[in-house]
C-alpha cells in the first residue's frame with residue numbers, strides 16, 4: 001500500500017478546454033496530496049472556475065486527463081465525480097433556495113441513503129432509522145459551519161455569508177476526499193472572512209481532506225495555502241509557496257497589468 | 266428504529282379523519298336524504314376521485330419536479346385503454362368485481378408507467394418549454410394511434426366496458442394513491458426531486474443522478490395518471506380517443522396551478538371543486554374553458570403560487586388548535602394529504 005500513499009489525491013495532467021475559438025484553459029497540471037491545501041489564483045476570467053468545472057465533470061476537458069486517487073475520471077458525469085470523492089462550492093451561490101437549511105444538507109447525503117421507495121411509502125423502521133441518522137449527521141455538519149440554530153430556516157432567507165457557509169456544509173455532506181472552494185470569501189466582511197478561515201481549518205483537521213481554493217482575497221490565500229498556482233488567460237504562469245508567488249515578477253505583472261484592485265502584498 | 270410516537274399518533278389521527286369522512290359519505294348516500302339525486306351526486310363524487318388522482322399525479326411533475334407537462338391526458342388514455350381491454354377480455358371469467366377492478370387499476374397504471382418511462386428517457390433531456398412541447402406531441406401521437414388501432418375502437422367509441430368504478434371503491438383508491446404520492450414526496454426521493462427543481466446543477470454537484478430521478482418521477486406520475494385513467498374508463502364505460510385531447514391535459518394543468526403547485530391539499534380541493542363545477546353549471550358548459558381561463562388569470566395575478574401555494578392541510582394541526590381554543594371558522598377535512 002506504500003505506493004497508494006504516495007499517489008496524489010487529485011492529479012490533473014495537461015488539461016485543456018476549448019470553447020469555440022477560446023482556449024479557456026491550456027495545459028493545466030496540478031497535484032494535491034493528502035490533506036494539503038492548495039490555492040488557485042489569477043485575474044478575473046483567467047479560467048479558474050473553468051478548471052473546477054473540468055475537475056467536477058461539468059465540462060469534459062478537450063485534452064488531458066485527471067485522476068482521483070489514481071483513478072481516471074475523464075468522461076464521468078458530475079454526480080459520479082461527486083460519488084468518487086470530489087465536492088465543490090459555487091462562485092455564485094447555488095443553494096436549494098426554497099428548501100430548509102437542513103434539507104439542503106440532507107440532499108447531499110442522498111447517495112449514502114439506501115431505503116427504497118417502498119420503505120418510504122410504508123414508513124418502515126429502516127426509513128426512520130436512516131432519516132434519524134442523517135438528521136444527526138446533518139446537524140453535526142451545521143454545527144461546524146455555525147448554522148445549527150438555523151436548521152429550519154428556508155435557505156434563501158439566510159444572509160449572504162451564511163449561505164456561503166451552508167454551501168460548504170452541503171459539500172461536506174457528500175463525504176468527499178477533495179473539497180473545491182470557489183471564492184468562498186467573496187462578498188464577506190473581514191469578520192466573516194476570519195470565521196470562514198477558522199471553519200476551513202476545523203474541516204481540514206476533522207476530516208483530513210484536501211482542499212483546492214480559488215480566492216480573490218490575497219491575504220486569506222497567503223495565510224492558509226501551502227502551495228499556490230497562478231493562472232492567467234488559461235495558462236499557468238507560476239507555482240510555488242506563498243512567498244515565492246508574492247515575489248514572482250510574472251504574477252505581479254499579471255495582476256498589475258490588469259488594473260486589478262487586488263495587488264499582491 | 267421504530268416510528269417516532271408522535272408520527273404514529275398523527276398518522277392514526279389522519280386515518281381516523283379519513284374513515285370518519287368516508288362514513289359521512291356513506292351516511293349521506295345510504296340515508297336517502299338526496300332522494301332521486303343520490304346516484305347523480307355519487308357520480309360527481311366519483312368523478313372528483315379520479316380527477317384528484319390525475320391532478321395530484323400531475324402536481325408531482327409540475328409542483329415537485331418543476332417541469333410542465335401538457336400531455337397528462339395522454340398517459341391517462343394509455344391507462345384507460347389498457348385497463349378496458351384487459352377487463353373486456355376477463356369479464357365474466359369468474360373473477361370478483363373487486364379483484365377485476367384492482368387488477369384493472371394495476372394494468373392501467375403499469376401500462377401508463379411504461380409509456381412514461383419510454384417518453385421520459387429521451388424527453389427529460391429537455392427542459393421547460395421544450396419538454397412541454399414534447400409532452401403535447403406524445404399525447405397527440407397516442408390519440409391518433411388509438412384512433413387507428415382496431416383494438417382501441419379504430420376512432421369509434423368503445424362501449425360496454427364493465428362498470429367497476431363506484432364511489433366507495435374510488436374513494437379508497439384516491440386515498441391510497443394520494444397517500445403514496447405524499448409519502449414519496451416526504452422522503453429522500455421527494456427531497457432529491459425538489460432539489461433538482463431548485464437547481465439541477467447544484468443537485469448534480471451534490472451527487473444526485475439528475476436524469477434518473479427525473480425519469481423516476483415522470484414514470485411515477487404517469488403510473489398514477491394511468492390509474493386515474495382506469496378509474497375513468499370503468500366509470501364512463503364508454504370512451505373515444507378524442508376524450509383525451511389537448512383541452513383535457515390543459516384543464517388538468519390548470520387545476521394544478523389554481524390549487525397550488527406543490528400542494529396536494531390544493532390538488533385535492535382544486536380537483537374536487539373543478540370537477541363538480543361543470544356538473545353544477547351544466548347549462549353553461551360551453552363556457553367552461555372560458556371560466557377556467559379567467560380564474561387562472563385571476564389566480565396568477567393575485568396568487569402566483571396557486572391558491573394554496575405549497576401549503577398542506579394538517580388535521581393534527583387543526584386538532585391542536587381546536588384544543589387550544591384557537592379554531593376559528595375553518596373546519597374542512599382534507600383527507601390523506603396530511604402527515
Ligand SMILES: Nc1ncnc2c1ncn2[C@@H]1O[C@H](COP(=O)(O)OP(=O)(O)O)[C@@H](O)[C@H]1O
Nearest residue numbers: 019022024042043044045046047048049050051
Ligand atoms: N461555457 C462556456 N462557454 C464559453 N466560454 C466560457 C464558458 N465558460 C467559461 N468561459 C470563458 O472562459 C474564460 C474563463 O472563465 P472562468 O473560468 O469563469 O474565469 P475565472 O478565472 O474568473 O473563474 C472566460 O473568458 C469565460 O468567458
Ligand SMILES: [Mg+2]
Nearest residue numbers: 048049050091
Ligand atoms: Mg470564477
